[in-house]
Amino acid sequence: MNNQTQCMKLDGNQLRIEEVVSIARSATPIELTAEALENVRRSRAMVEKMVDEKRVVYGITTGFGKFSDVMVQGEDSSKLQENLIMSHACGMGEPYSVEVVRAMMALRINALAKGYSGIREETLLHLVEMCNRGVHPVIPQQGSLGASGDLAPLAHMVLVMLGKGQATVNGRLLSGADALHEVGLSPIRLQAKEGLALINGTQAMSAQLALALHDSRVVLESAEVIAAMTIEALRGIPKAFDPQLHLVRPHPGQQESAKRLLQHLAGSKRTSEQGELRVQDPYSLRCIPQVHGATRDTLEYVWTTVSRECNSVTDNPILFTETGDVISGGNFHGQPMAFAADFLAIAIAELANISERRTERLVNPQLSGLPGFLTENGGLHSGFMITQYVAASIVSENKVLCHPASVDSIPSSANQEDHVSMGTTAARKLRTVVANTTKVLAIEYLAASQAIEFGTGELGAGTGRAYEQLRKVISRLHEDREMHPDLAAAEDLVQKGTLVWE
Template sequence: MVELTGCSLTLAQAKQVIDEKVFVTLSQESMDRVKKSREAVERIVKEKRVVYGINTGFGKFSDVLIDPEDVEELQLNLIHSHACGVGDPFPENVSRAMLLLRANALLKGYSGVRPVIVERLVEFLNKEIHPVVPQQGSLGASGDLAPLSHLALALMGEGQVHYRGGIHDTLTVLSKENIFPIQLQAKEGLALINGTQAMTAMGVIGYLEAEELAHQSELIASLTMEGLRGITDAFDEDVHLARGYTQQVDTASRIRSYLQGSRLTTRQGELRVQDAYSLRCIPQVHGASWQALDYVKEKLEIEMNAATDNPLIFEDGEKIISGGNFHGQPIAFAMDFMKIAVAELANISERRIERLVNPQLSDLPPFLSPEPGLQSGAMIMQYCAASLVSENKTLAHPASVDSIPSSANQEDHVSMGTIGSRHAYQILQNTRRVVAIELVCSLQAVEHRGVDLMAPTTKRFYDEARKVIPSITKDRIFSKDIEAAASWLQSIQLHTIISNETKEETTNG
């Protein structure tokens, strides 16, 4: 069970709710804040005070006053007019993350919604009713207006939802679950859509997958080290302590632990004095990606617990301020940084693939072919990896450097953070396939060298991977192998296959 407070949600807890469907509850203290905030809104309506978003229009219409009898229609019109997202829907787990993050943000008690709004978001979570939300249409400032409007539609009984493996009309599902649609009241529509929960939800899903893939890429690189009879001296702890980056030190330590006991790796001078950068610099390059991912994690966990709508209500309604917490720039930068970090894991992986298949760079069979010439082996797999890497370079162009004015220039600078988060996820899928290709090739290489000579940890991983990826004894449709390997990597958690507690032999450093 995960209790939401509005202030303490972690990525680990988010993963439990999103992936493991852990039951969500609401802290009483947080709900008390929500109630007080709502009472302030109701006083404002009763006293006919002019406050943006409660009894005014939106954006450029902020100076248009709304009659008290029209404030509910104002919220309905807001959601209907802003629900103009287009394109394919976000993955269902991203929609689930949006529900979680929106509920947590409202629990901070600055938004002025009724408790039933928060309760309904959590009810959707616990009953696994996930709004269908189109991916495209957000500028990432004034919040993720279009995507979150589609989320709000579901609370109102409109639009469509993911439910029990299919997509259904929302009203049909609500009837089945005995849930009544909500009629939004003053400020509630604005409070639901004015925020960064689409880009942050996409970022959370992307980060959680990137973190696992980064760990997997290190173990697969270790198999490549064995396949190429790599030199382990470059991973000696003293080398990495001398530079001082914690993530680099940690990466080197994990590589040493994975290769402990291997009789395939070498020491400097045995076969050659030093390896190419794609082997020798694994800790430096992967470690730098970890630095970026650590930055992303920090920003996501701040944003997950942030009040990002507008206006915000303080001091029981005595202080109401129109600000700009909906601006997605912090997450936009983080997503662009994640794009680069993950793309670089693919870049260096593709270079290791080249060394595995190129007969001019190793003594392995050309292209790992069982019959060089008659059979092409992994030749075109490297082409595929190169193509994915090049596509990543285009996607890695920072979205956050772009801006375009909207709402008649009232909203004249925007973050494009949602575009950045979506591109980061695309890069992640491409990178997983590149790493999957390295896995296919490294398995073949260590098989050629002798699997009985592998380190215990890499051998355990080899045995599990071979259940999914058969040995290359004849040319076949390798697309199937790549996709099978990528799907397997996406479905597993490394710690369930290998132990990270393998004791390190200092002589193997």
Template sequence: MSGISKKIILDGESLTLKDVYSAVREGAHVELAKTSVKKVERSRKYVEDLVKKGAVVYGITTGFGEFASVGIKKDDAARLQKNLIMSHAAGCGEYYEPEFVRAAMVLRANALAKGYSGITTRTLQTLIDMINHGITPMVPIHGSVGSSGDLAPLAHIVLAMLAMGEVHYKGKIMKAAGALKQAKITKAELSYKEGLALINGTQMMCGIGALLVRRAHQLYLLANVTAALSTEALMGTPRAFNPLISMVRPHKGQMLTSKIMTALMSNSGIVKSHTECGEVQDAYSIRCVPQVHGAVYDAVKYVESVINVEMNSATDNPLIFVDEDEVISGGNFHGEPVAIAMDFLGIAVSELASISERRSDRLVNPNNSHRTLPAFLIKNGGLNSGFMIAQYTAAAVVSENKVLAHPAVVDTIPTSANKEDFNSMGSISARKCIKIISNVEYALAIELLLACQGIDFRLPVKSSKKLMSVHAAVRKQVTHMSEDRVLSEDINKIIDLIKMPEFNALIESICK
């Protein structure tokens, strides 16, 4: 991590999705902005002054949740905060992938950098030091109801700051105390409000969202490429992608998709080879790509706008407004904005898989491909089954997504003796979206594999240079299938391919 020269400056105002990706995936160094140091210290002094005055303030001199009316003695301040973390670290089940936890850590540090939380710079620096040294707490996936923040997941992160629990460090799972000692990081000693400041926020669901929305955009571009390759393999027409059609229905996503699809198929030898074929229009899964993929693009951009606001927001409670001389209890911790956005993202990207599977079916089904391609994309059919079952697999993951796409946000279960009587369930929305996007990757990988097999049957006539560059990238991983072999191996190679940064860079470059 220390060898990476790029720095991300946290000021609570300007963190971008690219910054989060750089910190999480590329090990960029994270620092607290000098302006934020002053804001954090000022806010902390205000909290300490309140304590000296004997003021009764929620979470500072009182208990939490239903215990808000219980006063806490000064001598019990440190114990109160440590008890909060231990009692709220109540998660269970499997653990989040480290990248999602790291994203949550970066976002939490950025929220605290705004200077409305009353935390000490010392405690905040412990969190930042853990990020920079690659110490990532083990965080169970179950426990958050998405209101009062992601309390349980964030508590497991803070547990590691207190040298408790387990962490990922240097490729191993170990005790947090040992990792902090190896990295020469002093464990945090919490005081007034600090525990609450660290766990009262939406950063787990938002951190997941920050990484997924980036991947969703990549999959939108890939879906356009797989659709173009399928159209070529099926000898479909690009006329439905004419920008004139989108001009009279000017949704941004539709207009962009029409432009991309037209450019991808420009100067295609295959298109030129069948201009007089007499086919007037193609099936919806080809003809309506701009309308369907475009709607997904618009949804992704909406979700991106929500995540951008959320990850630069103060989301704990109460909030410290020094200039106004006020400590205000409110509801910025409530995950509703992110919950709705993550459910929306899951619904939207699942459509990329649904329409992709329909194109995959057209590629293998001789009744749909007008018999211009061999049944199931294989010669000597009957003896060979070809890609018959690959379409089954695509259908299976698409069907699973139909279940996963049901929104979690529409449900609520009250907590904390009904004090917290309406919860967002946003962490569930986010977790579902992880699986949905994984399934979309499977479906698009299968279509890509099938489309390239279809393109092979059009040779020596070639598609456009852009699409043939993708075909070449696929063929470096998987050769043309002339007789049956274990398809799972081919599919997994293509799944690995579409996750490679170099391949995604290629897709992005040809979709410009």
């Protein structure tokens, strides 16, 4: 699937968000450590002992959910696990992208590698090989309550391991059986506890959060340099970013954002001093560190929370080989991820909110002192008039999407599972908010670059570089033209972080 030779070694304890992204987007292969495999074997031995002793243990010798009081033994134990997967694979809607599926697979592998779930070594290695050989299950996006784990999405993942369902291989849609055959794998038969071990976890929401976090960090850094370009275009006052001002309100994100703005503006001849043109800038310029900084602090909190989840045991029951305890609990409950996703969505949406206000200042001649809508021949040409409409529309859409999913709950499984997190819904909405914010920032990026054309003087260290990056692919607007291709190109630069990093 790829030419990389270096594997990502997973042991259940040290997987970083950057590594999840690498597995998801660069097809970095996975390998389990020897210690992880030994932990898996010990955990499995514990399951087999309980089956032999006919102990009453949830999900191993009993049914699931409301059926936890129904005993299942002998040959039916294997059939129980297969039935679990088939009955739970009832998701709906458009399928997740390949990158989300790969992140989901990697995170589930890492959780099982910790050795608390009772899966067989050969079953776990089968999932590893599917990921490494590019078998990507088709997983519908809708259907998870975010408690009892992401049951429906993960069940669709496991279907393919059984030779059922559908998967893509090199972009081709195949049946599960054909997909496995295509890469030299055979279907497996699940044994006691394995179906439950594979689907009872938070990996659908965590996968989306990990990818959204990576993208959010890129978007935030891009937002800083784009905002600095707008400051130059409007001859803003960098004194508002003076370190001594932010030292007396020492929020780390605020201080970092002020620092980044000054770095991007270093050497600029396009800014002004207090009292030179105006005493103070409007909030959308003057308060960038306070707004962007709050987003920075939120991102750091969510990053820590999701990093912790990436290396957690989130299924049920959990087997403790050192003590012999089998504990039924609620580690599958997605509330921590639900809160994190909702919180980050709000924080990222604010980058779009304040960006749209800066775009308005750029195109409005009463606020900018620049030609109306940044066109040289207003009236005949509309210039950037409608791009601000588009930004306003997307910002408004984000406001709807930022309604928290985590405050909702619907009882399920005959009221046995009577409180759920809706964390997967929160994570899906978050990714849309991040994508929308990228678009709004792309509009400001394009408008700020156009506005800069009407001034003179050297640009700052960071802003000059960002301007040059844009002009490599998008020329100055002299007369009206189709704007969609320009906006798409600018969006691509923002999304990749090209205007900040090579």
